[in-house]
Amino acid sequence: MTSEVTVRWLGTNAWELKGNGKTVLVDPWVTRFRTGATKESDWDRDARLEIDETAVDEHIGEADSVLITHGHWDHIADLPYVAPKTGATVLGTETHLNLLRAQDVPGEQLAEVGGGELYQFDGYTVEVFRASHNAGGKHKTILFSGMRPGRVPKRPKTISDLVEGGSLAYLVTFGDVSLFFGGTSAFHEREIEGVRPTVLFLQTPSPNYPRPVERILAATGYPPYVVPTHWDDYEEPLTEPAVDWLGGHALGDRVAEASPESEFVLLDHLESATFGG
Ligand SMILES: [Zn+2]
Incomplete structure (x- = not known):
């Protein structure tokens, strides 16, 4: 079955x-607010969570599934509005889902996964893989690490209340076209061995890992397309061209060297690309 995915x-x-x-x-996540992360290179743990419903309504329409890679604010902070608005099925770890329950997301939409699941949805499949969050600094620490299993915590108020809560990678397949998310430097090489996506969404590498770009390209079989992700300064407006905070453009040279056959597809804010067909 041939499919086209935009x-x-x-x-x-x-x-x-x-x-x-x-x-x-x-x-x-499209609500952007100052946290100190991108300008001061230090996170203000007490930065208040907020949701810009107008921005969400402008950029996010209907949805059937939502996939959470981890619990940090720049990934899940809009979900208390996005989930009820779309009625989508939301996949995440027990901790991610507890953080959402604490913000009144309806429990019946929440699908707890841990890695290893392969689900059939109407029109596509989702396979889930265990992953880890990038570790930072010489002591290899994870920002706002921690788990909230077992029970629903107090309602999150600040960015540090949204703990990482475990990390997941996803392979989403529409017919012949598959897309792999979770390409941080901390991917689990042995978990994803044999995954053969059409498109690899790749984050910029961290020095805490040996040859991460080369290894993930090899583990995923040198995919036909590589799309850089999570490289922009997320305290700058989404409606302006992306400010290259983490070296998304430079990633193209490393991909070209390690996988000359892969096409590096760099998209700017709100730009689209179509694969397959
Ligand atoms: Zn992030």
């Missing part, structure tokens, strides 16, 4: 995938 970048790691008349969202 992907649109909503900044950060937020993607809209459309194929077979269905819509899948990955980490749909």
Whole structure:
């Protein structure tokens, strides 16, 4: 079965995938506010969570599934509005879902996954893989690490209340076209060995990992297309061209060297690309 999938970048790691008349969202976060992360290189733990409903309504329409890669604010902070608005099925770890329950997201929409699942949805499949969040600094620490299993925590108020809560990678397949998300430097090489996506969404590498770009390209079979993600300064407006905070453009040279046959597809804010067909 041949399919066509159109992907649109909503900044950060937020993607809209459309194929077979269905819509899948990955980490749909479009409310942008100052946290100190991108300018001061230090996070203000007490930065208040907020949701810009007008921005969400402008950029996010209908959705059938939402895939959460981890619980940080720049991935899930808009979900208390996006989930009820779309009625989508939301996949995430127990902790991610507890953080959403604490913000009154209806429990019946929440599908707990841990890696290893392969689900059939109407028009596409989603396979889930265990992953890890990038570790930072010489001591290899994870920002706002921690789990909230077992029970629903107090309502999150600040960015540090949205703990990482475990990380997941996803392979989304529409007919012949498959898209792999979770290409951080901290991917689990042995988990994803044999995955053969059409499109690899790749984050910029961290020095805490040996040859991460080369290894993920090899583990995923040198995909035909590589799309950089999560490289923009997410404290700058989504409606302006992306400010290259983490080296998304430079990633093209490393991909070209490690996988000359792969096409590097760099999208700007709100731009789309179509694969397959
Ligand atoms: Zn992030």
